[in-house]
Amino acid sequence: MMEGTLCSRCKRRKAIIEIRYLNERLCRECFVSFFEKRVRRTIRRYELLDPKDVVAVALSGGKDSMVLLHILKKLSKKAPRSKLFAIIIDEGIGGPRRKGIEGAMSFCDDLGIEYHLYTFKEELGLDINGIMERASKLKNPMPACSYCGVFRRQLLNQKARELGATKLATGHNLDDECQTALMNFIRGDVSRIARAGAVVGVIKDPLFVPKIKPLRESPEEEIQVYAELSSLPVLGSACPYAGDAFRKQMREILSRLERRYPGTRYQLLGSVDNLIPLLSMREEGEKPRLCEVCGEITSGEECKSCAMRRELGLRPADL
Ligand SMILES: [Zn+2]
Ligand SMILES: [Zn+2]
Structure with missing residues (x-):
């Protein structure tokens, strides 16, 4: 399907991936920079x-x-x-x-x-x-x-x-x-x-x-x-x-x-x-509270993890 298709961005190199939600086909270089830019944007946003x-x-x-x-x-x-x-x-x-x-x-x-x-x-x-x-x-x-x-x-x-x-x-x-x-x-x-x-x-x-x-x-x-x-x-x-x-x-x-x-x-x-x-x-x-034993988010006094530890007879978490 990508055979011989050129990259939608640089229009020079061969496309290696189709980004359907953008209706674009990208080459290796353009894809890597597109991908990294999006992560940076998520971090900034x-x-x-x-x-x-x-x-x-x-x-x-x-x-x-x-x-x-x-x-x-x-x-x-x-x-x-x-x-x-x-x-x-x-x-x-x-x-x-x-x-x-x-x-x-x-x-x-x-x-x-x-x-x-x-x-x-x-x-x-x-x-x-x-x-x-x-x-x-x-x-x-x-x-x-x-x-x-x-x-x-x-x-x-x-x-x-x-x-x-x-x-x-x-x-x-x-x-x-x-x-x-x-x-x-x-x-x-x-x-x-x-x-x-x-x-x-x-x-x-x-x-x-x-x-x-x-x-x-x-x-x-x-x-x-x-x-x-x-x-x-x-x-x-x-x-x-x-x-x-x-x-x-x-x-x-x-x-x-x-x-x-x-x-x-x-x-x-x-x-x-x-x-x-x-x-x-x-x-x-x-507001969610924090577990008194371990500091995890919990809705009650004891978090899920601490409750599971107790049920299974495992050692309690240390703080
Ligand atoms: Zn390209
Ligand atoms: Zn806990």
């Missing part, structure tokens, strides 16, 4: 970074966080006062996931970026397989991804804080954000919609490190192409656990809509952004 920020990147070894680290490293050359390091969490899944973690570590070495590795086993006392074994004895066990996601989030916040980070950057992309938005709409989870957005955790509290999502406006398929073009060492990090079935449905629905109506994802993201200020006002009276 939502004021995600301050020149003096100490940024911790949550690095999983998957394409999203690797691309994020690669771009933030490029940008940090222009902001010499900022500091950048990576946090890697090993859930103990092993197999291809382990390769992803090794890839992440050697990627940091190549970039000259300091990283900190933590394991579920050491931090929680059990790896994810051990956790699932314990969970199977509960009355209502949750899927592995729920435990994994919740514990990862808690550890990332805790470690970022201990390491002195002022921001925690995650690799959430446009598709993740749209899936989450749809899930929240369908479940009617208004407070979660209010808490979405490019910066999560506007609460000013020394226990909570604000999370930023610089790839929020970058489509997943373009991140994939960018990672390949930049020769990033993204290794298979497929998880043997099944994943969130509901999220998978949202993914299918969205990709069908996007194919039929290019630009749907940006429209959905725009709708969420327009709703956030309205919903936050509504939520004003019932």
